[in-house]
Amino acid sequence: MRLVFAGTPAVALPSLRAVAARHDVAAVITREDAPIGRKRVLTPSPVAAEAERLGFPVIKANRLGDEVTEAVAALEADLGVIVAYGGLVREPLLSSPRLGWVNLHFSLLPRWRGAAPVQRAVIAGDAETGAAVFQLVPALDAGDVFAELRRPVGADETAGELLEDLAESGASLLADTVDALAAGTATARPQEGEPTVAPKLSIEDARLDLARPADEVYARLRGVTPEPGAYALLDGERFKIAEARRADDADRVASGHVVLDGTRVLLGTGTSPLELLVVQPAGKRAMAAADWWRGAGGTAVLA
Structure with missing residues (x-):
């Protein structure tokens, strides 16, 4: 055709x-x-x-x-x-x-x-x-x-x-x-079921609510990766989280707090923590979370 x-x-x-x-x-x-x-x-x-x-x-x-x-x-x-x-x-x-x-x-x-x-x-x-x-x-x-x-x-x-x-x-x-x-063999069927809508993502859609359970936080992080890119606020500035994974085996960490657990940099949520892998502080390039943590002096709270 x-x-x-x-x-x-x-x-x-x-x-x-x-x-x-x-x-x-x-x-x-x-x-x-x-x-x-x-x-x-x-x-x-x-x-x-x-x-x-x-x-x-x-x-x-x-x-x-x-x-x-x-x-x-x-x-x-x-x-x-x-x-x-x-x-x-x-x-x-x-x-x-x-x-x-x-x-x-x-x-x-x-x-x-x-x-x-x-x-x-x-x-x-x-x-x-x-x-x-x-x-x-x-x-x-x-x-x-x-x-x-x-x-x-x-x-x-x-x-x-x-x-x-x-x-x-x-x-x-x-x-x-x-x-x-x-x-001439194509056939179509009407859509069935209750529609849901998927509007374009805004930058606010990419902000993580770290008080929510880990599965919700992780789902949102994955859903906004690579664009517009997940973030939380650190000292009032956007702190991007490019890669992370579940850390369900780790002890509970207070929501938003970042701690070092052995070699893992953990971020607290409302339930189990996430392990940060690649992050991007405001005004800097993306880097390994461990490198950022060393430069941060061992203390950080995200909001």
């Missing part, structure tokens, strides 16, 4: 490659170049860079308005495919391709509709998650589902690791669905 593909971050790359290997990609839509790094250099999105490498026409837009709608209509595409573009597809663009649009979403719909499904699933302590390919409709992530895959959430898995895995397995699911649509 003749496709239009929309996506922006690296997580969309496996899907772009998978559908491009089997079908004709008439154009790729992605968000405009964005300032990256300390020098704020304007940089193409990962999808833009890959599309240009593959030789596909690229449409850069932060809003899918009239200009994009006219450009897509001129392509006479059979199907639109969208993976993590970062914007809403509304009418008349929604109906512009002959078969409309399908979306690869990284959750078991209708659970976690929205921008951050993987992160919210990890924060909530979900034991299982997955990916779904569904028909795009005006309501947020509410269309009928063509296919889904399920997998457990690892006890120590971060949102970044989980999303990377789902991007690969979801790409195959998406490509198979597009094949079925091309063959």
